[in-house]
Amino acid sequence: MEALDYHAEERRKAEFNLDEMKIVWAGSRRNYELSDRVARLVASDPVFRKDNRTMLTRKDLFKDTLRKAAHAWKRIIDLRLSEEEANMLRSYVDQPAFTDLHWGMFIPAIKGQGTSEQHEKWLPMAYKMQIIGCYAQTELGHGSNVQGLETTATFDPQTDEFDLHSPTLTSSKWWPGGLGKVSTHAVVYARLITGGQDHGVHGFIVQLRGLDDHLPLPGITVGDIGMKFGSGAYNSMDNGLLRFDHVRIPRNQMLMRVSQVTREGKFVQSDVPRQLVYGTMVYVRQTIVSDASCALARAVCIATRYSAVRRQFGSQNGGPEIQVIDYKTQQSRLFPLLASAYAFRFVGEWLKWLYTDVTQRLQANDFSTLPEAHACTAGLKSMTTSVTADAIEECRKLCGGHGYLSNSGLPELFAVYIPTCTYEGDNVVLLLQVARFLMKTVSQLGSGKKPVGTTAYMGRAEHLMQCRCEVEMAQDWLKPSTILEAFEARAVRMSIACAKSLGKFSNPEDGFAELSPDLVEVAIAHCQLIVVSKFLEKLQQDIPGKGVKRQLEILCNVYALHLLHKHLGDFVATGCITPNQGALANEQLRLLYAQVRPNAIALVDAFNYTDHYLGSILGCYDGNVYQKLYQEAWKDPLNDTVVPDGYLEYLRPILKQHIRTARL
């Protein structure tokens, strides 16, 4: 018997080859096949069950996380999974764990900031997980201001050791994931002091717990910082606190690629730029952009499938009501998010390429592209995570009341996702870094230094400052060059206007602080331009499959024109377009929504998410939402008994009193 599929009719409407779109989404046929295999592996394994997660106590949730991590590691070894497949497995298991920090930050920090001898000593143990590490940078008193960290590492030439110390309460390490209960080691960021002189913040490998008994080593106080936002969600992670009371480590445990301390206690700064101490953050910000597209796609998949099942109003002659996905308001809220998921996917692919390129250059001691890599990773991390966090909440609202049920999957997805706006750099702080980079680029425009990479458009500032948009009819907005020029002109005009305003301040730092809200807007305009331009570049590629490229063109136009509509004030105020051209863009946007509509379900099917990964009744593949909601309600522990616990103590006395009062 054929399986029931409430979306069958929707799926028949699709105007493109779904299998080919799945490959575009995955990045290649090989990626698609690997990811499909790993997703099924996870979905079919009872140890990776997660539907009861929000009901578990913190202790049970944590133990469940340890169990899943151990099982994942066993699967990785037994099946000889590659690092790429192991990472896919990590992401489909979908439960934040100490392993994220071990693989995602501890190992990269040693790789990026350690010497080859340090690699040889530490990496083999870390790869085999004979030691487990975390990234201990943030303190109770300082997170964003890394230069303000207070932990000290004082060199003692007598013993050839560093003395690690937490001099104040605010110097306690606070937040590192995996630190609270699991890590045996950490890369600790501390102020390096030699001969009484402070050389700023550097990384040190420090053992925290015994490898036999897991007890904290002498001088170390360590524990978990407590419950976080939401149930389930990020509470599977042991974010920790850590204090040092004069803990001794050998000199060769300072990560010495960027600077060294000699046996005599002499501080030596190599040719490698100091900023490489921040290198691990660049790496992780890049991975966060790719993850943003996954989280966004997941929320959009749930909201789209449910919007096709849900019906409200408009029944004619006793016929069915209207599917809520057919309301223009629903489309104008949902389809830009669908388009953003694709846009972030492609910009994530490009950022991965950029990061690989910069890493290869760094290995060859070419540091020229580091500022650009920092600006791109910081800006895109900030923009994509802010949009995704807001989008998950919007998807919850798009699902009406049922979106608020835990089993819609959206509340936990929101709770687990929102800290990405803060960790790995607060999003506003990161946008201000981008703005600094842009202001520097503008200030060098007259100097003959040609802007390159993502700021190359600034080299055409003269043209972009005075060009006029040529749109006369709605369909003129479908021309890629028209869209691109409008976004470039807006970004360059906003940058130059801000640079001019900054010039009015006698102290540039005062000006930067005063104008920071405007500078944030400038950075956003630049980041949006990057995403639009990378989507357009993607469309230049040969994309096989019936109708696939056409759908992507539609989504690209939706992405660009919805941004134009949302930020119309910027585009009109900078004179890039007229109010009438803005209205034409909006008209075109409505036409595009109508083109997305028949393909919506297939466009979310292309993410190839299993029901296990989605973890949502509203988003289940077959759309059998009502029956599943009804069945699920009965599984709630409150329904284990017909009469609730507490009835005799608390309800009955009130009810009886009510009867007595009524009799009076």
Ligand SMILES: CCCCCCCCCCCCCCCCCCCCCC(=O)SCCNC(=O)CCNC(=O)[C@H](O)C(C)(C)COP(=O)(O)OP(=O)(O)OC[C@H]1O[C@@H](n2cnc3c(N)ncnc32)[C@H](O)[C@@H]1OP(=O)(O)O
């Ligand atoms: C079993 C499974 C197996 C699986 C196996 C599978 C294997 C694969 C597994 C993969 C798993 C992945 C999962 C990951 C999960 C991650 C979870 C993450 C959790 C969260 C972690 C964290 O949360 S961890 C802490 C992050 N904490 C920040 O994020 C602090 C922000 N705060 C700053 O980042 C700085 O403090 C701030 C503001 C720049 C000011 O820096 P500052 O004070 O120095 O001041 P300035 O602004 O003056 O900067 C001076 C000059 O440095 C330049 N510059 C600045 N940064 C730069 C940089 N990064 N690179 C280059 N250049 C940089 C700047 O552009 C200036 O350049 P110029 O002088 O030329 O203008």
Ligand SMILES: Cc1cc2nc3c(=O)[nH]c(=O)nc-3n(C[C@H](O)[C@H](O)[C@H](O)COP(=O)(O)OP(=O)(O)OC[C@H]3O[C@@H](n4cnc5c(N)ncnc54)[C@H](O)[C@@H]3O)c2cc1C
């Ligand atoms: C779930 C989670 C996991 C984490 N994991 C780790 C980890 O593994 N390792 C680790 O070391 N750290 C970790 N962190 C810490 C995290 O990196 C920091 O919290 C983050 O960098 C933000 O710093 P902060 O907390 O100091 O925020 P603050 O800087 O105190 O931010 C507070 C407010 O001030 C504003 N602000 C700050 N500076 C400026 C400025 N210059 N201009 C304008 N506005 C400003 C911010 O925009 C924000 O609104 C984690 C945090 C969380 C929430």
